[in-house]
Each structure stands twice: as structure tokens, then as C-alpha cells.
Amino acid sequence: MSSLRAKIQDVFNEPACEQNRGKDAKARKEGCSKPLTPGAAAGGCAFDGAKIVLQPITDVAHLIHAPLACEGNSWDNRGAASSGPTLWRTSFTTDLTELDVVMGQGERKLFKGIREINEAYGPPAIFVYPTCVTALIGDDIEAVCKRAAEKFGLPVVPVNAPGFVGSKNLGNKLAGEALLDHVIGTAEPDDAGPYDINILGEFNLSGEFWLVKPLLDRLGIRVRACIPGDARYLDIASAHRARAAMVVCSTALINLARKMEQRWDIPFFEGSFYGITDTSEALRQISQLLVKKGADPEILGRTEALIADEEAIAWKKLAAYRPRLEGKRVLLNTGGVKSWSVVHALMEIGIEIVGTSVKKSTVGDKERIKQILKDDNHMFEQMTPRELYAMLSEQKADIMLSGGRTQFIALKAKTPWLDINQERQHPYAGYDGMVELVRQIDLAIHNPIWRQVREPAPWDCQPAVREELPSTKSENATLHVVQEFAGTTADDFGEC
Template sequence: MSLVRTANLFDEPACPTNREKTETARKKGCSKPLTPGAAAGGCAFDGAKIVLQPITDVAHLIHGPIACEGNSWDNRHAASSGSDLWRRSFTTDLTELDIVMGNGEKRLFKAIRAIVERHDPPAVFVYSTCVTALIGDDITAVCKRAAERFGRPVVPVEAPGFAGSKNLGNRLAGQTLLDHVIGTAEPDDVTPYDVNILGEYNLVGEFWFVKPLLEELGIRLRAVIPGDARYRDIATAHRAKANMMVCSSALINLARGMQERWGIPYFEGSFYGIADTSAAIRGICGLLVEQGAPSALLDRAEALVAREEAIAWQRIAPLKPRLAGKRVLLNTGGVKSWSMVDALQEAGMEVIRTSIKKSTEEDKARALAALKDEKHLFDRLAPREIYRMLADGEADIMLSGSRTQFIALKAKTPWLDVNQERHHPYAGYEGFVELLRRIDLAVNSPVFPALRQPAPWDEAGRLTAQPVIPTDVAHSFRKFASGALEDSDDC
């Protein structure tokens, strides 16, 4: 993997913060150094696979030991309306003998051949890993030879885990699409209403709440990258008239690259919350009109927005009194650091803190604009601090990923999963109603007030005295502590 190629991904000209740096600071990049021996929140391989695996009809082949593949099924709960080939994934399963004897490249070629013969996918993506990158396997050369032999694209994804963080892997995946996929096929059905959505993963099928609205306006989704995408959709994405970027921290290099190569304008938006969904629809239509679509599209968009907002608010009306004034600790990051804030405030809830750990400077600025005070933003909170805030009643509910759910449950505080592992869709007007319904079920559940009540035996004072330990048991414990009690002794 080229070090220059990697460094260029952190000298991002489309990032306003990066443009304000000095030349020396830009050369250092914007990645934070990882702590050796500590969990870094994912690796570059993980980030690349997250971005590319939801491309549903592609065979994803991991070149490395089987442990690198892990469990691909239900990757981030992205949903597909077509093939489930992407959920299976494949691995060359290198062993110590393959590594020592240098059999990696031969094993990779045989694996590609087996996949083509058995599944006949339109393309194969081959991912390098730490082990195969360290031993010097040239996956680019193998992919080129396999593409010639089997008559289909075989795309090398050079993002070994040691290259850097998960975010770097996201960008390496975007660069792979620019270098090897986008622009490799020409569509025969171009319209003035073609758009791409970048950084949308269709988690739990939530983009299917948005897609019908765009189709009602006559907008055709040339490609949604990567959610529920097909290889040919992405290969022809360069003929779209506009791009909407959902997650800039992950794929801003892809949006910028498409603008530079094919002149496709882009903007950043969100489909979380009523106001942001409406703004995203207006933004898409506005860009299309600027690119030559009839101006009547804007009028149709306003009519659709007015209708859908009225329906959503009507459905939310019974929930608003139950949620008004509820305090929320939002422990997530990225685009959700501000988009979720906007959505929750629309429903009358108060966000007391929001995490900006994985947010760009633009994300942080939007979160600050929504919350008005920097004290409501935090980069990292220790688990004990989160527990203290919840146990002291500073928040009525925590919205976060599954890794911190047990802090909330230990503090006897309601919790809702809003990260990629969730099982419920929250995007669009319909998704916003579902989000509020789920929050209502959690925060107004009768279980938590019951949990916080003292136990009946505590109220009766039955266990307030120190427990009495029998003399013989206490003597055995003392012998054990002093080392006099052996395993064979009877205690």
C-alpha cells in the first residue's frame, strides 16, 4: 500500500478545517496516533469492510487468517432488497504453513476462481489484512491477473489493519471505489433527476423510508453508496447530476473526488428528524434544478414536505406530552452528534450532553449551534462519570451504542440503542416517529421506577446489621488467607 496514497487521504482539500492549517500542519495529516496495546475503536481493515460490504451482489474475499473475517453476517444490520451474497463473505483462511511457505498469492487466486465458478458474482472485492500485507503478498497483481482470466472486475482493497484507524479505512474504501469502480460503465438511461447518496448504509432498512419520497418527486437514485447498492449502480454513479453526503467524516474524499473528476456538486445533509429530512429533500431538489432540472421540481418538493410533516406531527402529537422536558444523554458521535440533537429537540426533549468523539469540525459546529454552549459537548467520558450522571438523575435516558448499555442498566436508567447495531429504523419522517415511540417505551416504562425503590427487606431494616460469620468458617478463611489451607483441606 502506498504511503503517499495514505497520506493524501489526510490532506483533504474539501475539509474547511484542513484548509485553514499551515502547510506543515497539513503534511502531518489529521489522524490521531493510536496507543500501542490499547483498543483503537476499529482498524483500517474494519473501516474499509464496513463501507464496502453492503454492496450486495459483490463477493467480498478476505485475504488473511480466518480470524480477520470474524462474523460477516448482519454486518452493521445493513439491509438488502436483493442478493444475500454480501452477508456470507469469504476468506482465504491462511495458516502458518501458507505464510511460511509463501503460498498466499496462489491460495488467493484459487479462492477467486472458486468464488467465480460457484457464485458467478459481477465483481469480487479482495481485502488485504495485516498478515498478508506484512509478508508482502501483491494482491493488486493477483487481482489484475484474475480479472483477465475470469472476465470480470476483481478489485483490490488495500487497507490492512495496521494502516490506521477505522476512519482511515472508510476513506481508503472510498478511494478504492474512485480508482477501480466508479466510471467503469456507462448507463443508457441518464435523466436530469439522477442523484447519488453517499455514506448511507441503509441500517435496518431505514433508507427505504426515504426512497419512496424521492421517487414520488421523480428523482432517480443512481446509486446509494453503500447501502443496498449493486456493483453496476456504483460503476455508473459518475453520471448522476448531484450527490448528497450523509457522513462527511467517512466519505468526504469520495464526494470531493467525484466533483473534481465529473463535476458533480454535493452537499451534506441528514435524514434524522423532521426538519433535517425536509432540508435534505430541498437540498437535493435545489442542486438538481441548478444542474438543469425543471424548476417545478421545487414546488413539488414543497408540497411533499408539507404533506409528510403534517402526517408526522399528527402521529407524534400523543407522544409529545409524554416526552416534553425529558433529559437525554447522547453518547454517540459522527453525524449523529448534531442530527440526533436536532431531532430530539424537535420533540421537546433536552439534550444535556452529546458526544463529539468521531465528529468532524463541521459536525462539532452544528452540534454547538444546536446546544448553544460548549459544556454540552464532550469528546470522551469515563464510564464512572457516565454512571454518576445517570445515577444522580441528571438524565432521564441515555441514547448510545450497545457497548455502554450496561452502564445505564447498572444505574437503573432507561437506555436506547441508536448506533449501527440497532434493530429499528430511525431515518425519515416515518423513522422519526418510530424513534420517539421507542424512547417513550423506554423512558416511561414502569420497570425503572420500581427498580429504584428500596427493596422491602431494606425498608424493614432486616439487613442493616453486620452479618455474623460462624467461628469455624472464619477460622478457615484466616487459614486460607495465610496460605496454611491447602486445596485438599476441607473448608
Template sequence: MPTPSAANLFNEPGCAVNQAKGDKQRKVGCGARTLTPGAAAGGCAFDGAKIALQPIADAAHLVHGPIACEGNSWDSRHALSSGPQLFRTGLTTDLSELDIIHGGEKKLYRAIKQIVERFRPPAVFVYVTCVPALIGDDVEAVCTAAAERFATPVIPVVAPGFVGSKSLGNKLAGRVLLERVIGTREPDVPTPCDINLIGEYNVAGELWQVKPLLDRLGIRILASITGDGRYHDVACAHRARVSMVVCSQAMVALARGLQERYDIPFFEGSFYGIGNTGAALRQLARFLTAAGAPADLEARTEALIKAEEARATRALAPYQRALKDKRVLLYTGGVKSWSVISALHELGMTVVGTSVRKSTDDDQARIRELIGEEAMLFGQVPAKEMDRRLRAGEADILMSGGRTQFVALKARVPWLDINQEREDAYAGYGGIVNLARRLHGALTNPVWAEVRRPAPWAATEAPLEAAP
């Protein structure tokens, strides 16, 4: 049964999955699958909270628990920073057996003191893991005392792994920002074109593909939550004029909370693909104009979209002949399960199936609209089944996370990383050109013709004659 704080999130009116459940199912919470103890990477609420908040680059992120919790979750999402690198420093209280017996509160206080004195961060996030939650450490009291003593915000993130899934951890992280961070500071110079980007983690630098477009329109990202984020900017997020939610599964509750408390409207959008990028820019311009932005913003937005679409179309031309009608099996989740499909269709490719493991009902409705009723929608697929589909020739390429790359390689099918560990940015107009270049390189790589060819001895070897 989830904690009271977590249970409140299951009544989230902005979550389509939650609203489709009955009262009994809602009390049980999100993520029906059984959690695996120790499987932090991709598995538990602590991991979800950590990857959601860690991209705040100038803050210190202290894991209160055994060192393995920090080791399992450190830098698991390839979020980049344009400045401070403190967020990539692994900090943990490294609880031992003696700490479990005697309690870890004093050790936590000393760790916070050491961090503040050494790094002078604008804030310290303290993540509660399973062990201190089970032994009863009063982490919130320690954080309050440390914040008063060192004149630095010390924010407890109570999301021990056993309370639920990674998705729940994302939501708990959003609640922490809403309750303890946002609204604690005012921007130096507010503008009528300030926006929040929520659920954008700057994976592989994708935010940097979009920010120049907004800069050219005079739209300021007041707070990026949390990719390439800064603590003081996030604290000022309540002064934005509109919020764009990039990943609703993770952060829709935060967007709705900002709307209720500060009257900030929000919408869900995507920067994957030419059409989605243009639609997102138009929506931002429309909301900002209604909130008092310059009257010519929408006209300037249309001019920018026209110019950038023409440039992207020219850049895509060399790749589209090789990509046309190629079949893609997409094994990802969340917003990428539908937003990437639009980008692939613009490249002339066919999506034969996509995973809906972490997708909302709205996401699934978009997918059906994009790929039709005949395409496959599936959840978790065993490696053996995926291998069978690939060997049967159902897809020309697999796009997935790193954990399934070896299925494609064993089936001798090209593979491209689409998850957060990747090195390439696919958002915005420049991003779709990057995507086309990488797909073209994977599909036309001569290694696939070589590995699919029968071995020389298999083609020429004559059968053995029977012994006399």
C-alpha cells in the same frame, strides 16, 4: 507513518479537520490514538473499509488474511438489502502459518476462482489485512490476473489494519470506488433527476424510509454508496446530476473527487428529523432544477414536504407529552452527533451532552448552534465517569451504541440504541415517528420504577441490637 496512498487522503481539501492541522500533524495522519492489535471491530482501517464497501449487496467480499479478521468484522453494521444477499456470505482465504511462510498469492487466486465459478458475482472486492501486507503478497497483481482470466472485475482494497483508524479505512474505501469502480459503466437510461447518496449505509433499512419520498418526486437514486447498493449502479455514479453526502467524515473525499472529475456538485445533509428531511429534499430539488430537471420540481417538493410534515406531526402527538423536557445524554459520533439532536429537539427533549469523537469541525459548530454553550461536548468517556453522571441524575435516558448499554442498565437509567447495530430505522418522516415510539417505550417502561425502589428488606429491616 501511513502508506503513500493513505497519506494522500490527509491532504483532502474537503475535510475540515485536515485543514485545521499544520503540515507536521497532517503527515502523521488521522486518529492520534494508539491502535490495538486484533481489535478489528471499530478499531482499524480494514474494518472501516469493509463496513463501507460491504453493503454493495450483489458483490463478493473476500478477506485475504487469517479467519479472525473476517470473523471480527462480519456483518458488524446492520446494513440491509432489498435483493441480493451475497454480501452477507463470509469469504476468507483463511491464511495459516504455512501460508505466511510460503506466501498467500496462490491461495488468493484459487479463492477468487472458486467465488467466481460458484456465485457469478458482478465483482469481487479483495480486502488486504495486516498479515498479507506484512509478508509482501502482491495482491494487486493477483487481482489483475484474476480479472483478466475470469472476465470479472476483481478490486483490491489495500487497507491493512495497521495503517490507521476505522475512519481512515472509510476514506480508503471511497478512494477505491473513485479510482477503480466509478466510471467503468454507463447507465442504461440516464435521467435529469439522477442523484448519488454518499455515506448512506441503509442501517436498519433507513434508506427505505427516504426512497419512497424521492420516488414520488421523480428523483432516482442512481447510486447508493453503499447501502443496498449494486455494483453496476455504483459504477455509473459519474452520471448523477448531484450528490448528497450523508456522512462527510467518511466519504467527503469521494464526493469532492466526483465534483472534480465529473462536475457533479455535492452538499452535506441529513434525513434525521422533520426539519432536516425537508431541508435535504429542498436542496436536492434546487440542485436538480439548476441541472435541468423539470421546472415544477421545487413546487412539487414543497407540496410533498407540507403534506408529510402534517402527517408526521399528527403521528407524534401521542408521544410528545411524555417526551417533553426529558434530558438525553447522546454518546455517538460522526454525523449522528448533530443530526440526531435536531430530531430530539423536535420531540421537545433536551440534549444535555453529546460525543464529538468522530465529528468534523463543521459538525461541532452545528452542535454548538443547536444545544448552546452550556451543554457538554466530550470525546471518549470512561464507563466509570458515565456511570457517575447517570447516577447523579444528569440525564433521563442514554442514547448510545451497544457497548455502553450496560453502564445505563447498572445505573438503572433507560437506554436506547442509536448506533449501526440497531433494529429500528430513524431516518425520514416515518423514522422520527419510530424514534419517538421507541423513546416513549423506554422512558415509560414500568421496570425502571421497580428497579429504583428500595428492596423490601432494606425498607423494613430494623437495625440489629447489640449483644448483651
């Protein structure tokens, strides 16, 4: 536990984090996240955060050393996509019981689980995740993994991020530390070149990175490793031979980017593939970093030619949506890189931003929002469900873009809603992704169902009875009621 404590302290003092640099030494020791409110949803534990970062490595077996519920609560909680292996979709757990804990059988059961996975699947590596239970009872995960690696001749990587050590974001960073300690630099590629890059913090949700990779391919730029989206173990193991890196979500893997720059001289920048302007700028910065690292400067001209062609195509497609969406008001309830990149993307076609959440955004993210929106009046740190509902029910926004947790607030307020977080069904990255995002917003706002659900329900309208019903309870009374309402129209009912 002492090594884990030192690792956590190192992550808390992350010098590449602008928010940390602005704190004094005492404040840095308390970490990046705000203290959790008792009874409030924490947004995921450290184990959940580590699993999110590492599970999209598609050819690796992910073994959870814990009771069954830990794996059941975290499995497949991201819509990442794979172009090949499907092993990452298989759930592995040691399924500890009370008897295993009392009798001290945890380590023995873990070793047995590693052996069974190796024999049945033969993966290139196995990642082992302890959780709160196994960390508290003191199972020596690192020793078991080391012994299993020697016995079976394959990498067995301990991911020390039990849930109780902190938040989901801390787990993201601890996952990056595990890759640095046990994976990156363990394999030497035989095809390293001057146009190799790493993409960090890209999860390939709904396969959206596949909309960006063809652009890089056309420029002759090879993605040595995309961490973690659609990744392979050997790609990550040889990621130290890339010439440059782009960080898509700084709050998740900024420590990984900084330490790779320190160890292997891989410069990085933070960018976004959301929106036409930001995609173009990301391509430019990638090319510029490669030239600084020795690539032929002619790539800069080819990059500008590609950008000009792709922007012209995208703007032509978006022109059809501008008359239908210009002036529409959007409430953006997300965070991180999407808090500013999606804002910029939507404003490019004339959509008005009435508010954007900055709960999970860095200082740099907030500064970008201020530059885009020209003020900070539309930024909110946290908005309660009651406040969200009030804003939407008063029709201050035409649509809300958020994650699945707040969709029912929008539906209750009879307001269109679109998922832009990890459960989304459509890819929104790159030029084609921007067109798809606008298309989905257009479909949601102009769906005729919203006009229908906003109309008063029939049972809220009182009928205008034209004559008194019979007072006698005879068989003719039912017949009289049927005759009374036969052939009536909407005009026969009173106002709602």
C-alpha cells in the same frame, strides 16, 4: 506498499475536510485522527473501516485474504439491509495458515479462492481485502487481482486497507479510493436522466433508507447509486452519470464526494435524514442542486408541496408524545452526523439535551451543535465510563442514546437506554423514522421495569422480628420460624 503510502498521504491531506484546512502542512501529514492511547480501544482498524463501507454492496463477493480470525472479527458488523441479493452475507476467506505464510503460498491460495467463488456463485465482481498479515509478508494483491480479472472475465477489485495503516475512519476513506480507482465510471448507463442523484455514506441500517427513497420517488428523483446501503455493483459503476450528490456522513466518504465532483462535475452537499426539519431541508437542497444542473424548476414547487404534506402528518403523530416527553433529559453518546442531527430532531418535540458526544464529529458538525444548543457547554469530546455512570446514577438524564458498547453503563445505573448506532433494530430516518424514534424513547422511559429495578431489593430490607426465636435446636424450631413469617406483609419489615 509505496502506492498505498501515497494513497494514505493523499487522504490525510483531504482539502474538503474543514478540520484539515485549519492545520499547517506538518499537522496535515499526521492525519485526522488523534494518536491512540496505549491500551485504549481504537474503535476499529483500517481493514474494519473498509469492510464497513464496502460490504453492504449486496451482490458482490467479499474475499478476505488473511488468517481466519480477521474475517471472523469483522463479518456482518453492521445492521445494513438488502432488498434483494444476499451474497454479501456469505463469508469468504483464504484462511491462511502458518504453513502458507512460511512456504509463500498466499498469492496462489488467493487466486484459487477467486476462481472457486467465480465458479460457485458467478458474482458481478469480487472485492479482495488484504489484512495485516498478508500486507506484511508482501503478497502482491493488485497483481493477483489483475491476473484473475483477465482470466475469469469479471472485475476483481483490490481494497488496500490493511489494519495497521490506521484507524477505522481512514479505512472508510481508503474504501472510497478503491471505488474511484476500480469501479466508478467503468459502466455506462443507457437511462441517465436529469433527476439522477447519488447518496454517499448511507448504510441503510435496519432498512431506514427505505423510509426516505419513497419520498424521492414521489418527486421523480432517482437514486442512481446509494453508497453503500443496499447497493448493486453496476449501480456504483455507473454512479458517475448522476447530476448531484448528498453526503450523509462526511467523515467517511468526503474524499469520494470531492473527487467525483472534480472528475465528473457532480456537486454535493452534506445533509441528514434524521429529524423532520433536517429531512425537509435535505429534500430542498437536492431539488435545488438538480435545478442548477438543468432540471425543470417546477420540481421546487412539488418538493415544497411534499414537505408540507409530510410534515403535517408527522407533527400530528408526534403531538401525542409531546405531553409525555416534553422536558425529559437525554444524554447522547454517539458521534458524526448523529451528534447534531439527532439533537435537532429531539429538541423539535421539547426534549432537553444534557450532553452530546463530538468524538467523531467534524468541525462542521460541532458548529451545527453550537448553533442548535446555543452554546458548547453540553458538548464533550470524550466521557469515560466512570463519568457516564456518575452522570446517569445521579439522575441527570432520563435516558441515554448510544451504541452497544455503553449500554451496560446505563443498565448498571438503572437508566433507560436506546441503541441509535449500527446495531439498532428500528429505522429512524425520514419523517416516519422520526416518529419511530420518539415512540421508542417513550417506550423506554415509561417502561415500568425501571420503577421496579430502582426499588430496594427484598434482601436489603431487615425484617422486624416480633419475638425471640427459640434457642433450642429442636424439630419445633423450624415450625416456629414458618409460623413466625406466615401471613406477613410489607408493613412487617423494617425500613431499607
